[in-house]
Amino acid sequence: MRLVRTSAAGLTAADVAAQTGQHLSTTRAHLDLLVEAGLLVKARASGGLPGRPAWRYRAVADDPAPAPYRALAAALLEHLPANESGVRDTAVRVGRDWGRQLAANVRDTANPVEAVTTVLETLGFSPRAHAPEGGTVDVHLRTCPFLDLVSQNPDAMCGLHAGVVRGVLEQRGAQGAGTVLEPFGAPDACVVHLPLPSLSDEDPA
Known part of the structure; x- marks a missing residue:
């Protein structure tokens, strides 16, 4: 430990x-x-x-996610047994629907990257957007308030979160299909790779 x-x-x-x-x-x-x-x-x-x-x-992180989101995620796990084929794809589909709903509450003038970081901040992920070499956008999730649930079914929970990001992007008219969530992808953070060009040469956060 x-x-x-x-x-x-x-x-x-x-x-x-x-x-x-x-x-x-x-x-x-x-x-x-x-x-x-x-x-x-x-x-x-x-x-x-x-x-x-x-x-x-x-x-596991000390700070849990807000109760409504944890309840929704826990309910999902009850219907998605661990290590069963197709679990991740199902979780991604659920996440996409959830992401579209959450994005609808973000101000209309927010661009897709801002919409993603706003939703992830609401969920408790402490996101920070970066523009790595290659002209795309990565979002570092510096906390994961769902880690205890991830331990029960990592495929389902990581798939759910990747799906949320896809849903947000799609609600903003952007391409979400290429979204990849990479657990432990950077020191101190999981990394979401967005299929979006960088908005500028500066950090979009």
């Missing part, structure tokens, strides 16, 4: 094994028990798809 908590970007089981001298299988078993206890969450940099990078573990 101490090792994971001191690593803002999270650690893999191999990282922990190397630092503790324990066997990898033993380390992984202990980490997964901490996930089951709700103390850690695990996710892949790819969003949990098979054949992707190793699981990374991170400590």
Whole structure:
């Protein structure tokens, strides 16, 4: 727990094994028990798809999301069993509908990036938009108030959040299909890659 908590970007089981001298299988078993206890969450940099990078573990955030959003997310999990095929696609579809509804409450003059960050701020993600090389826009999510729910079903929750962003973009007339949510994609943050050109050479935040 101490090792994971001191690593803002999270650690893999191999990282922990190397630092503790324990066997990898033993380390992984202990980490997964901490996930089951709700103390850690695990996710892949790819969003949990098979054949992707190793699981990374991170400590659960102290501040939960607003109660209505948590209730909606928890209700979704009840209908999306973990590790079942198609779970992520279903969660993305639900998220898209939710995102369109949330975006409707954002001021009309907000551009798509501003609409995305406004909705994510409302949900408690502490977002910050960046314009990396390549002319696109990334949004760093510096907190995840749903981490305890992510630990129950990472594919569903990460899919739900990616879907929310897609729905916001679509409500603003922008292309949302290429949106990718990358858990642990940057130090101190998960990263949402938006299929949008940068609005300027400056940080759009």
